[in-house]
Amino acid sequence: MQDPYKMLGVKKDAPADDIRKAYRKLAKKLHPDLNPGDKEAESRFKDVQAAYAIVGDEEKRGKFDRGEIDASGAERPERQFYRDYAEGPQGAKYYRQEGFGGFEDLDDVMSQIFGGRGAHGAKFRARGADVSYVLPVEFLEAARGAKKTVTLPDGKSLAITIPEGTHDGEMLRLKGQGQPGYEGGEQGDAYVEVRVRPHAFFHRKDNNIHMDLPVSLPEAVLGGKVTVPTISGSVAMTIPKGANTGMTLRLKGKGIKDSKMGPGDQYVTLKVTLPDEIDDALAEFIKGWAPDHAYDPRQAAGVK
Amino acid sequence: MLTRSQLVASVEGVSGERLTYWIEMGFIVPERGEGEQQFADIDIARVRLLHDLEADLDLDTDSIALLLSLLDQVYALRSRMRVMTEAIARQPPEVREAICALLSGRLGGGEDKGGAGGGEDKGS
Numbered sequence: 001m002q003d004p005y006k007m008l009g010v011k012k013d014a015p016a017d018d019i020r021k022a023y024r025k026l027a028k029k030l031h032p033d034l035n036p037g038d039k040e041a042e043s044r045f046k047d048v049q050a051a052y053a054i055v056g057d058e059e060k061r062g063k064f065d066r067g068e069i070d071a072s073g074a075e076r077p078e079r080q081f082y083r084d085y086a087e088g089p090q091g092a093k094y095y096r097q098e099g100f101g102g103f104e105d106l107d108d109v110m111s112q113i114f115g116g117r118g119a120h121g122a123k124f125r126a127r128g129a130d131v132s133y134v135l136p137v138e139f140l141e142a143a144r145g146a147k148k149t150v151t152l153p154d155g156k157s158l159a160i161t162i163p164e165g166t167h168d169g170e171m172l173r174l175k176g177q178g179q180p181g182y183e184g185g186e187q188g189d190a191y192v193e194v195r196v197r198p199h200a201f202f203h204r205k206d207n208n209i210h211m212d213l214p215v216s217l218p219e220a221v222l223g224g225k226v227t228v229p230t231i232s233g234s235v236a237m238t239i240p241k242g243a244n245t246g247m248t249l250r251l252k253g254k255g256i257k258d259s260k261m262g263p264g265d266q267y268v269t270l271k272v273t274l275p276d277e278i279d280d281a282l283a284e285f286i287k288g289w290a291p292d293h294a295y296d297p298r299q300a301a302g303v304k
Numbered sequence: 305m306l307t308r309s310q311l312v313a314s315v316e317g318v319s320g321e322r323l324t325y326w327i328e329m330g331f332i333v334p335e336r337g338e339g340e341q342q343f344a345d346i347d348i349a350r351v352r353l354l355h356d357l358e359a360d361l362d363l364d365t366d367s368i369a370l371l372l373s374l375l376d377q378v379y380a381l382r383s384r385m386r387v388m389t390e391a392i393a394r395q396p397p398e399v400r401e402a403i404c405a406l407l408s409g410r411l412g413g414g415e416d417k418g419g420a421g422g423g424e425d426k427g428s
Contacts, residue, residue, distance in 0.1 A: 024360065027360045028361050031356060031360075031361070034371075036378060079352065080345065080348075081349060081352075082346070082350050082353040083379070084349065085346035086379040086382075087382050087383045087386055090344055090345065091379055093346075095377075095380035169327070169330055171333045173335070261339070
């Protein structure tokens with residue numbers, strides 16, 4: 001193990017800030033995942049990391065300088081880098097492809113090279129390419145689960161089951177629905193990225209559903225029963241007497257179903273809404289009522 | 305496969321909050337298990353990479369997004385390239401020689417794989 005200061009190219013008395021800068025510079029250059037084709041990068045990066053683990057840490061640097069630990073004192077455990085997987089079968093889901101055609105030019109070359117070669121005996125089998133699609137779904141389809149049929153640009157149709165509670169951006173893997181293999185090789189997989197469209201009034205947070213519910217002045221003052229939509233149909237809910245804007249009521253178990261965590265809840269935040277037009281009767285009543293019932297909601301809200 | 309909490313526990317320096325953010329940004333794409341999010345080996349390695357990019361390389365989110373986009377393109381291309389070269393490697397020697405002959409001198413820069421050694425023009 002080399003001297004950690006030399007490894008980072010800094011002087012023994014360099015300030016911590018310089019050491020950090022030197023490390024960052026080397027890490028940017030040497031990180032194996034940023035140098036997928038460079039076999040050396042991994043061991044050099046590990047050496048630099050090990051060196052920084054000593055002299056980048058004030059306590060360890062002191063111990064090293066006093067000779068209490070040697071330069072190998074901070075070896076890191078084995079680690080699998082991203083590049084170890086990125087070109088394997090798992091890697092496909094992160095590949096950037098524009099729509100379906102990102103590699104069309106290369107696919108042409110591939111089929112020219114490998115199409116119909118089987119007759120000559122030089123069999124080459126390869127797994128078909130994975131493909132990825134983006135599938136927009138409605139909020140309620142994702143919340144409740146749905147079956148969708150998608151017609152692909154090549155005319156093939158694909159049945160896709162959207163599981164209950166699918167998140168926006170979630171990736172569904174359809175095994176064997178990708179490109180056919182070469183010469184009898186396995187079919188690739190299809191990856192479907194689900195994009196959930198926003199709903200007019202439901203919002204999802206984890207497995208809970210949130211919504212604002214307008215209530216009328218009489219409902220707010222006197223209380224009453226109202227009908228509230230949930231993702232699984234309407235339910236009756238009791239508004240307590242004196243309900244106010246911002247009050248949140250919980251409908252237990254009316255959120256997204258989750259087999260492991262149990263169902264989420266629906267949270268209904270009340271919004272007291274005055275009638276569109278304030279008629280004379282209401283105005284007269286408030287005029288009479290107000291002088292003896294002064295209250296300051298801004299004070300209570302800390303706005304003052 | 306690891307669950308969310310197992311992943312956070314196994315990668316030093318990465319919080320659940322950070323992981324959620326990366327998932328929201330589309331940097332990490334969890335596998336769908338039954339119900340709970342699951343993370344494959346590649347996702348775990350990618351979380352480590354993201355942590356390196358933030359903590360060690362001091363990159364901000366915009367830079368990371370740009371870098372990941374390029375990186376994902378590089379790996380997609382390398383994967384395709386690998387399929388091609390493996391296919392070529394399985395060809396009979398005369399085919400490989402013919403391909404090497406076509407390629408020699410045309411590929412700028414990259415690693416020199418050496419080829420079959422018989423790639424020089426045999427003259428016509």
